[in-house]
Amino acid sequence: MKVTVVGCSGSFAGPASPASSYLVSVDDGQRTWNVLFDLGSGALGPLQRHLDLHDLDAIFLSHLHPDHCADLCGLYVWRHYAPGGAVDGRLPVWGPEGAASRLALMYHGLENGGMDKVFDVDRLHDGATTTVGPMAITARAVRHPVEAFGFRVESDGAVLCYTGDTDTCENLEPLMKDADLVLADSAFVDGRDEFRGIHLTASRAAQAAVAAGGVKRLVLTHMPAWNDPEVCRAQAEPFWPGVEVAQADAVYHVGPC
Ligand SMILES: [Zn+2]
Ligand SMILES: [Zn+2]
Numbered sequence: 001m002k003v004t005v006v007g008c009s010g011s012f013a014g015p016a017s018p019a020s021s022y023l024v025s026v027d028d029g030q031r032t033w034n035v036l037f038d039l040g041s042g043a044l045g046p047l048q049r050h051l052d053l054h055d056l057d058a059i060f061l062s063h064l065h066p067d068h069c070a071d072l073c074g075l076y077v078w079r080h081y082a083p084g085g086a087v088d089g090r091l092p093v094w095g096p097e098g099a100a101s102r103l104a105l106m107y108h109g110l111e112n113g114g115m116d117k118v119f120d121v122d123r124l125h126d127g128a129t130t131t132v133g134p135m136a137i138t139a140r141a142v143r144h145p146v147e148a149f150g151f152r153v154e155s156d157g158a159v160l161c162y163t164g165d166t167d168t169c170e171n172l173e174p175l176m177k178d179a180d181l182v183l184a185d186s187a188f189v190d191g192r193d194e195f196r197g198i199h200l201t202a203s204r205a206a207q208a209a210v211a212a213g214g215v216k217r218l219v220l221t222h223m224p225a226w227n228d229p230e231v232c233r234a235q236a237e238p239f240w241p242g243v244e245v246a247q248a249d250a251v252y253h254v255g256p257c
Helices: 044-050 072-080 099-106 172-176 202-212 229-236
Strands: 002-007 021-027 032-037 058-060 091-095 119-123 129-132 135-141 149-155 158-162 181-185 218-221 251-253
Touching: 002 044, 021 044, 032 135, 044 072, 072 091, 072 099, 091 099, 099 119, 135 172, 149 172, 172 202, 181 202, 202 218, 202 229, 218 229
Parallel strands: 032 058, 058 091, 091 119, 158 181, 181 218
Antiparallel strands: 002 021, 002 251, 021 032, 129 135, 135 149, 149 158
C-alpha cells in the first residue's frame, strides 16, 4: 500500500501545502487501484502530479468542511467539460449524510442536479466497510462539529488509519489499533486552543495512538499554517518518541506491498 500526501494543511490551504487530501494506491497484480481520501481546497492541482485523473477509482470524504471537499468542483469540471469529451461513467464518492445535495449546491445548484452526472454519491455509515478493489475501507464516526468520519484502510495485511478531523473519542481505538501508519489530526495546540470536540492536539493524538495499541508509525497532520510544527511535534514527543509531521508530497509505503 502506497500513501501519498497530496495535501496536509489544516483548515485552509497553506503556503507549503494544499488542504487535506491523501492518495492510497494498491497494486493487486493486475492493476493499481487508487482511492482518494478527501479533496480539500487546492489539492486538485498537485494531485495531477501524482496521478492521471482517469485512474482514480473512488473518493471518500471524511466530512463536508471545504478544506476536505472543495476541490470536487474542479474535478467535476475536469470530468465533465474536457475538450475531448466527458469521462464515461460516474466516479463513486462516499461521504456523510447530505453530501450529494452539498455537492449540488457547490456547483450548479440543486435545481440543475448538481454534480450527480459525474459523481455517484453514497452515504457513509459508522462501522460499515466498503470494498474498492483489494482495499477494505471501514468508516467510523468521529468527534467534530459536523458529521465526520475517520477511515481504516486494510489491504493484504497493511493497515492505514486516517482520523479525518476529530477530537478524542472512543472510535479512535478501532480506527488506530495495530495500524502500520496513522495520519492523525493535530490542528490544535495545547495551551492555545482550549475548545473541545473539534480537533486533536498533537499530544492528544499521540495519547490516542498509545491507547489504541499496536500502532507502528504516527504522523501528525492537518496543521494550519499558523501552527509551528516543531511546537506540535514537541507536545507529542513525550507520549510518542520519534513522532513525525506530515509534509506535502511525502510518500509512505505501508505494510508488505
Ligand atoms: Zn479540516
Ligand atoms: Zn473539519
